[in-house]
Amino acid sequence: MTNLLLVFLLITSVVFSATGPAPYETDQSVNKTQFGSSTTSNKSKILGNFEARPSYRMLVGEFHSEDSATLGYQFDQKNSVVYKQDFNTNIYEPKSAAVSGLNASLADGYLKEKFNDLYNDGKLSLSYEGRQYLPTSTVRRDAGMVTALRNYVKLKYQATSNFALSFEEVPVIHIYSSAGTITGKGPLANPVFENRASMGLEYVFSDKIKFMCPFLVSDLRTRGYSSLAENNEKWLHRIWINPEVYYTVNSNVVVGLGFYSENLIQNNNFTDMIVDRGIEQGTVQFIVSTSL
16 A cells, blocks of 8 residues: 555554544544443443544645544443534644644534444344534534434444454435535535445454454435536545554543545546555544543
């Protein structure tokens, strides 16, 4: 692939051995692991988490940070509700002669309800997660976003005590007050529906080290806005990968390394793969997650 990707994989192996976007764009990351202060107690409790992800976009040499804060309530081991607010900071933009401050901005914010183990026979389990997004992102709010409703149906097969396969089906309804918006690049149609699916593997090396590698596909339909809009009444397709490795320092702190690629197809055609280019344009992240 690329030298930087090889460096990332090398760093990952060392860890193992150590026992603003267009209005219709959605986050490329997989459903992130949220770490709590205790994963063994069945008692209800308040959940709180802050996560920082200093990030480096390899091809353009840009440094930024993708961060989040979460607050919620766990009713028991299977059911919880939280609010999560994502926000970004710009650390270094090579196209700009100077960056004034960190230019922090709100990204997505959403309410999330989790219902784990709706079915569990010891190896195969079924879970559900609902999300209701708020227009906290300035770009999407200016485009007329009202909300986005995501529904995660999750199937997990625990092949061994260490290895599992996971599958997710995620239909998304996008609700906007207008069919499109005018951007600096011209008219842009707003989304109306998206279907996202992922297949991934999880491997637990020890009680402290966990590796996840999902493969994700998104099919997004835009509304009819203007014949001049580039993405007017179209299906937009994306494929990307998002491997991550986590190391649990203690019950309240987790660190890790992550990577997500850009789109691995071009010309909106599933048969026109550009895996090398998609990885070269990807983003490497260092992860620090702290919880109550």
